[in-house]
Amino acid sequence: MAVGKYIKDVFGVVKSLATGMKRTLYYFFHHKEIITQEYPDNRDTLVLPERFKGxxxxxxxxxxxxxxxxxxxxxxxxxxxxxxxxxxxxxxxxxxxxxxxxxxxxxxxxxxxxxxxxxxxxxxxxxxxxxxxxxxxxxxxxxxxxxxxxxxxxxxx
Amino acid sequence: MWSFSEIANSIHEWLSKTFNPTWTLIFEMVIAGVAVIGLFALLGLVLVIMERKVSAWMQIRLGPNRVGPKGMLQSLADTVKLIVKEGLTPNGADKIMFNLAPFIAMIVAMLLLAPIAFAKNFQLWDLNIGVLYVSAVSSIMVISILIAGWSSNNKYSLLGAMRSGAQIVSYELSAGLSILAIVVLSGSLQVSDIINSQADGWWIFKGHIPAIIAFITFIIAVTAETNRAPFDLAEAESELTAGFHTEYSGMKFALFFLAEYVNVFIVCAIGATLFLGGWMPFHIGNWTGFNHAMDYIPSSIWFFGKTFFLIFVIMWFRWTFPRLRIDQLLNLEWKYLLPISMINLLLVTVMAILKWHF
Amino acid sequence: MNGSDIIFYLLAALTLVCAVLSVSTRQIFRAAIYLLFTLIGIAGIYFWLDYQFIAAVQIVVYVGGIVVLIIFSIFLTQQAGEKLPKQKIGRKIFSALAVFCGFGLTMLQVYQHDFIETENEAITTNVADIGRKMLSTNAEGYALPFEVVSMLLLAAMIGCIVIALKSKPETK
Missing domain, CATH: 3.30.70.3270 (Alpha-Beta Plaits)
Incomplete structure (x- = not known):
């Protein structure tokens, strides 16, 4: 049983790591998802979230x-x-x-x-x-x- | 056609016509040294900006975008900053050893470049133990970290050095075993032989599943050996400030930094040579037309393309996974990677004897 | 004197100077590092002789293994930056004598030996040849010593595991 659990562990780890890597690769190729605001440059078009308090x-x-x-x-x-x-x-x-x-x-x-x-x-x-x-x-x-x-x-x- | 080997040959011919053999050798050594240093400088610049851009895009950020077009000169600006910064030596430090450590790191990185084939017939030293030489010399790498950690006279540095020592010594085993898998398949330690044995297909395709397992183990082990995240315990920022290079500043820090990136390049070049055929173009069995079409792409582009692909994979690891704890790190090596790569080596040996590979 | 000789003398000088430094320094960590350079110098001489396999093994075993172990034991037992106490004069004289006796013996051996110059081209030893020799069972083979050494190493490894095993606390 220990061997079975060991093999299951290895495959589980590989699978979960692959899931994480898939996500980061998706972000790598989808630059539209970038959330950084280039603040002083986009000052005119800056849209603040509704709940922002100044x-x-x-x-x-x-x-x-x-x-x-x-x-x-x-x-x-x-x-x-x-x-x-x-x-x-x-x-x-x-x-x-x-x-x-x-x-x-x-x-x-x-x-x-x-x-x-x-x-x-x-x-x-x-x-x-x-x-x-x-x-x-x-x-x-x-x-x-x-x-x-x-x-x-x-x-x- | 323009190629590295022809340039090297014409330089060699011109030098041997003009000077006697001893001076020819000396001049060639100087040229090789300058070329290696130039390659290092270039690699440092390219890999740092690549790392920063890759990390930014993977974390939905923009990355450096101020210096030069699209921020591509950022690493140049950083280099200038590091050069003009003062290189401090702490008062309680062992001065000789403290200043020696970064240079050892650089020299080891330089030595490791010797057996790498950058293009067809373009190699500094095709020695007949090529792969063994690489794994031997890379074991000196840990010494520079240990020296840096001890001589800084700082508890964080010492802890970082000890962690890194334990880590590198243990991960060398599975890296070595996964290299051995390919050595068994190709039947030679010489780099040129290994590349030539992949003329009809790369080992990762010819070697079935065991080669793929060996490849994965190799990538994990070399990521740990070069002290990069998720195995960057030696310099774990959140625990040890900066680990073994806490006390380093200015150019001495830059040398460590550069050595890390050069080492990444070297291990990826070794990986590309062993598993992805080095400069060998992508060939499929007997498809003559396809193979000829692939031959038109210069061999140096094949080599650098594969190497940079592997570097990208290692960066991908780094920016996806969180750092391991020290006990998890050692568990991963001794309980998982080492047994798996040993069994894998056995499988590969059986496969090589029975000629199951293509 | 050609380039090859110059390289040999450089390597020899590195080895000797570092060897002397490693026994004369009073900081134990520096001694270990000088020892490391001595061993690297010897590996360099093997490379110079074109015995590449031996050179690589020298680096793997001594530099990557033994010196790292020595440095680890220094890390675990000593304090950074502290000097060792000065040795007594009697000890110094005794160890100098011992060194000179050893040196004399070695030199005697070297001078008594007739080095025969060979006409043949130097051959580079192949790793495959070494492997075949190591495992061949005929008169010139080394299969038996090889197996005996591996048995010894296995015994040492099992011994280590037995020593390192923690006895489980008895559950009541």
Whole structure:
């Protein structure tokens, strides 16, 4: 029986190795399968995967309005203190209403973990696909996400 | 017609007309030496770029594509880089031995080129123990690795050297036995005799299944002997940084690197000579028309074509399989390859005595 | 002096210098490597004599086998870069005397022997001839010594296996 197993082993090994070699030979002759992106050369035609995450942005509409209520859920959700929400109180109709003054985002600390986006109750922030972030001064990585003079969109609580 | 042997003959005639025999011999030696060094340089450039392109395409990558047209000058740029780099010798190293090791590796590679027939009637030294000479001299190859490993005074180097020693010494056996199979079939150790015995068909076709088994064992064993993946335990990057050449840099490293590729070329040339007929064109029995058509392709193209095909096969191995563990490596040799090639040798002997081959 | 002589003297010089170095060095690994060069020099002399088979066997057995074994035992027992202790003067004198006695004996033999010059062309020994001689059973054959040596090697191999066999731990 030992001899039978030995011979079976040898043939099994040969067969499995041949399978692997067939695959690599297929790749060798099929250059269309190459997945390498020649990045700086194909910058204009670069297609990023749908789930690629580059940085956190806050979309504004044409009236310079955003959806952020200043609830600070994103700040709480962030694992490494990337987001600081600085709030102010607007007087609307004689009532005090909480709103954001600045939403400070430290790109140099961000790990693109997507937790803030999931935590946001009003879908005010989202992940953008930009990725060419390099700058000469570190301070340029500290970004204020809301545009100057922007307001909260009506109907968002 | 233009051929290597005619060029060699005309040079020889011109030299013997102009000088006395001693000077003729000296000049011929110098020419042969320069030709061998030139071949080495060329092989280094060609094989490195070939390896990188083959590996890239097998792994669905692009490979080097920046230097020169389609990246073909990449290895030239690497060579320039290695030449201008400083060759460090570590403080605790045994200086003489450390600097000697890469040269031994190169000299062994040069010696191994002697009995290889590059084209019809074009051979440096057709000695009557050709194949035995190759397997004898290639056993010196391990010495350079052992020297490099010991004299670096580095634990990784030493471990790499010991592994490589165990590996080369054990795989020499099955390489030798598979070579013997062809020696038994052709009845001679001389390289020219072996090639001439394949005039009516290569041994891999004439020798039925035992020749094919011998061929496979030979390829596996020489892959291990030249320390290439999946048997590159001597320089296993993930375990031993770079094994025996951890401490080497600059030109001394380049010599080891070059010696590896030259050795690959040599073992593939031997394999092509033994199993695929060397420079002998592809002939089938009595098909005279077909055989004549094949004769029109120059013999050197046949030789280099077969050799580079085998080199491609070895590269194919390297980029398909993961590295073996040391115990798996020794198991493969002592429990599988050696018994199989011994039984195979017995079969071949029976076949040769009963004249079952074509 | 022609080219052949020059090559002979070069090979002889390589062999002798490396032999002296191999006994005079205090680093054991270097001694092994010098021994290796000595053996390669001897193989070179065999090649020079056109005894190609013997030369190849010299390289296979001594260089590929014995020196590698010596180097392995050095790897397993010694530490890299350490020098051996200096020998006592008495030992040095004794070994020098022993060497000179051996050298004298050899030279005596060489000078007492009459080397007969032959008129015949030198013949290259064929591997096939060596093989036939080795296995022929007639008066000039070497079949019996060959078989005896192979029996000895077989016994040595079995002995090695017996020594290396691990006794299986008893299962309770």
């Amino acid at each position: 940085e956190v942005v806050m979309p504004h509409d044409e009236k310079n309005e955003h959806r952020c209520t200043g609830c600070q859920a994103c700040e709480l959700a962030c694992p490494n203190g990337t987001i600081k929400v600085i709030t102010k109180f607007d007087m609307i109709d004689g009532k005090k209403k909480k709103a954001i003054d600045k939403l400070v985002y430290h790109l140099e600390l961000c790990t693109m973990c997507n937790l803030c986006i999931e935590a946001c109750p009003s879908d005010a922030i989202k992940m953008a696909q930009t990725f060419e972030h390099s700058v000469f001064d570190r301070n340029k990585l500290i970004k204020v996400l809301n545009n100057p003079g922007s307001k909260i969109m009506e109907g968002v609580e």
